[in-house]
Amino acid sequence: MKGNNKAIPAANAFAGKVVLVTGGASGIGRAAALAFGRAGASVVIADVSVDGGHATAAMIVENGGKALFVQANVTRAQDVEILLDKTIYHYGRLDCAVNCAGQQGANARLDEIAEDDFDRLMGVNVKGVWLSMKYQLRQMAKQGGGAIVNLSSSFGLVGAPSQAAYAASKHAVAGLTRSAAAEYAKDGIRVNALCPGAVRTPMLARVLEGEAALEKKLRAAHPMNRFAEPQEIASAILWLCSDQSSFVTGHQLTADGGFTAI
Numbered sequence: 001m002k003g004n005n006k007a008i009p010a011a012n013a014f015a016g017k018v019v020l021v022t023g024g025a026s027g028i029g030r031a032a033a034l035a036f037g038r039a040g041a042s043v044v045i046a047d048v049s050v051d052g053g054h055a056t057a058a059m060i061v062e063n064g065g066k067a068l069f070v071q072a073n074v075t076r077a078q079d080v081e082i083l084l085d086k087t088i089y090h091y092g093r094l095d096c097a098v099n100c101a102g103q104q105g106a107n108a109r110l111d112e113i114a115e116d117d118f119d120r121l122m123g124v125n126v127k128g129v130w131l132s133m134k135y136q137l138r139q140m141a142k143q144g145g146g147a148i149v150n151l152s153s154s155f156g157l158v159g160a161p162s163q164a165a166y167a168a169s170k171h172a173v174a175g176l177t178r179s180a181a182a183e184y185a186k187d188g189i190r191v192n193a194l195c196p197g198a199v200r201t202p203m204l205a206r207v208l209e210g211e212a213a214l215e216k217k218l219r220a221a222h223p224m225n226r227f228a229e230p231q232e233i234a235s236a237i238l239w240l241c242s243d244q245s246s247f248v249t250g251h252q253l254t255a256d257g258g259f260t261a262i
């Protein structure tokens with residue numbers, strides 16, 4: 001079966017809930033924001049991309065949902081603090097947060113990775129997730145509960161030839177996720193990481209641009225012999241945020257077509 005675009009929850013599954021999606025202007029974040037909107041949530045989309053962020057919010061509103069775009073760079077504490085303030089000002093609470101804002105590295109062997117590239121990846125993929133959770137957890141703890149999903153990767157579980165810094169940043173997401181899950185369980189907050197295989201998004205297109213051989217090799221490394229559609233990853237995100245996963249915390253869930261099964 002091709003990517004299952006119909007795997008969405010009941011229309012009211014998240015009615016009355018407020019959901020924040022960082023990186024919601026594109027790819028997996030956009031698919032998750034749209035799925036939450038369809039499921040009845042009020043959705044706050046945060047991203048550095050103004051056009052993309054507004055476009056995602058407009059798609060939700062056109063579908064009859066509620067959405068707000070806030071421009072924010074997750075590597076800046078002030079931006080993230082203001083993002084949370086605006087979320088609470090507009091919608092009064094925060095029930096779920098999905099930290100999708102992330103970047104890929106340039107394809108290079110470890111000894112050829114530029115120092116700037118390493119710092120950039122750690123800044124967005126690690127510090128960005130930490131800062132996002134810092135303010136999300138404070139708000140959720142005040143309210144007495146919530147659910148957070150951090151986007152890791154199958155490269156948060158296994159090594160990534162020519163993407164060592166990316167793999168290191170995604171392994172770090174596991175450390176943040178597990179630590180936060182243990183620290184905030186008593187506050188009623190669940191924190192999980194999702195580890196997708198390759199997903200057909202603008203990020204993957206950038207990685208594979210002009211790399212036909214790499215594309216073939218990467219596809220074949222997934223036993224399902226295809227890439228995921230963003231909606232398939234959104235389905236797993238919604239499950240991790242829903243009461244259906246009420247005893248799941250500190251987990252790294254794979255949605256990778258079997259990539260890490262072999």
Ligand SMILES: NC(=O)c1ccc[n+]([C@@H]2O[C@H](COP(=O)([O-])OP(=O)(O)OC[C@H]3O[C@@H](n4cnc5c(N)ncnc54)[C@H](O)[C@@H]3O)[C@@H](O)[C@H]2O)c1
Pocket residue numbers: 022023024025026027028029046047048049052072073074075099100101102103104124128151152153154195196197198199200201202203204
């Ligand atoms: N696409 C894949 O194959 C794949 C696989 C596994 C994990 N992931 C992870 O999933 C997440 C989403 O990836 P995607 O494929 O949808 O990528 P994408 O490039 O399509 O979307 C990422 C979004 O994050 C935003 N962003 C980047 N830096 C930011 C910053 N500093 N502050 C705020 N927003 C910022 C971008 O503007 C963009 O809208 C990433 O964390 C990525 O590492 C992707």
